[in-house]
Amino acid sequence: MSSSEAGRPVADATRQALELLSPGSRPERLEFDRGYIDLLGDGDATGRHPGQRLMTSRMLPVVYERLWRPTLGRLLMGAIGPGTDDERKLALEMLELSAGERVLDVGCGLGNFARVFARAAGGGLVVGLDASRTMLDRAARETQATNLAYVRGDAAALPFRDESFQAVCCFAALYPIEEPLKAVDEIVRVLAPGGRVAVLSSINRGLLPAAARNAIVRGLSGVRIFARDELTHALAQGGLTAVEQRVSGFGQFISARKPAAQAPH
Numbered sequence: 001m002s003s004s005e006a007g008r009p010v011a012d013a014t015r016q017a018l019e020l021l022s023p024g025s026r027p028e029r030l031e032f033d034r035g036y037i038d039l040l041g042d043g044d045a046t047g048r049h050p051g052q053r054l055m056t057s058r059m060l061p062v063v064y065e066r067l068w069r070p071t072l073g074r075l076l077m078g079a080i081g082p083g084t085d086d087e088r089k090l091a092l093e094m095l096e097l098s099a100g101e102r103v104l105d106v107g108c109g110l111g112n113f114a115r116v117f118a119r120a121a122g123g124g125l126v127v128g129l130d131a132s133r134t135m136l137d138r139a140a141r142e143t144q145a146t147n148l149a150y151v152r153g154d155a156a157a158l159p160f161r162d163e164s165f166q167a168v169c170c171f172a173a174l175y176p177i178e179e180p181l182k183a184v185d186e187i188v189r190v191l192a193p194g195g196r197v198a199v200l201s202s203i204n205r206g207l208l209p210a211a212a213r214n215a216i217v218r219g220l221s222g223v224r225i226f227a228r229d230e231l232t233h234a235l236a237q238g239g240l241t242a243v244e245q246r247v248s249g250f251g252q253f254i255s256a257r258k259p260a261a262q263a264p265h
């Protein structure tokens with residue numbers, strides 16, 4: 001460990017995460033008092049809808065893991081859909097993590113998935129990125145893992161260099177993000193050749209067109225409802241292959257991979 005300018009010891013995982021930042025994103029002065037790299041300062045990347053503002057409230061982190069997140073999962077995927085434990089298993093299956101790999105969790109919230117990845121990635125590095133201070137304050141406080149670092153940043157403008165991570169997860173975070181398709185492009189950009197992506201998000205079902213359902217649901221809650229092929233299409237457009245979608249209720253899991261780099265002839 002070494003010290004930040006503010007005096008709090010900076011964990012080795014955070015030093016490694018700093019190395020992954022693109023030159024234009026590196027902070028001139030490292031503020032580490034809160035236990036994570038804060039690249040947004042007074043900026044706020046979460047949207048203005050009250051449903052999006054909730055993500056920055058002090059109350060939500062307190063009830064998030066035990067109450068809010070399981071309820072959200074049920075609302076999205078139905079009573080017999082995957083529960084929180086199933087989601088963890090699915091994330092690990094889709095990401096196919098090996099020891100030593102670098103993993104990014106976009107919209108990591110309290111780090112409920114990032115912590116699982118930190119155990120699976122062995123000596124690798126896991127970075128959880130979120131825009132909310134209140135979420136990250138708690139995530140950083142509760143982190144025991146020495147290979148897990150948190151960054152406060154915007155999913156639609158990821159602060160990392162191209163091809164930095166072998167695996168990128170984005171669970172339950174694309175639908176509250178203001179510019180989700182920009183975030184998808186960014187996920188593809190920071191993924192290394194041969195890398196894997198795992199996404200959990202919303203999806204439109206039934207007779208009501210996505211635009212109509214989205215107008216209602218988004219207007220009421222701030223949550224976006226994606227059209228059936230919107231996210232799979234965006235990932236394929238970005239050049240990812242093996243794009244697979246599994247639908248449960250109004251939720252979808254998507255896995256995909258970036259083709260491995262071609263060996264020179």
Ligand SMILES: C[S@@+](CC[C@H](N)C(=O)[O-])C[C@H]1O[C@@H](n2cnc3c(N)ncnc32)[C@H](O)[C@@H]1O
Nearest residue numbers: 045055107109130131132154155171172173177
């Ligand atoms: C419902 S939580 C999901 C947390 C976690 N991934 C999970 O599955 O439980 C959505 C998260 O997305 C974050 N978020 C919203 N807009 C964001 C943005 N533009 N950039 C980064 N994170 C954002 C919120 O702060 C919140 O923590």
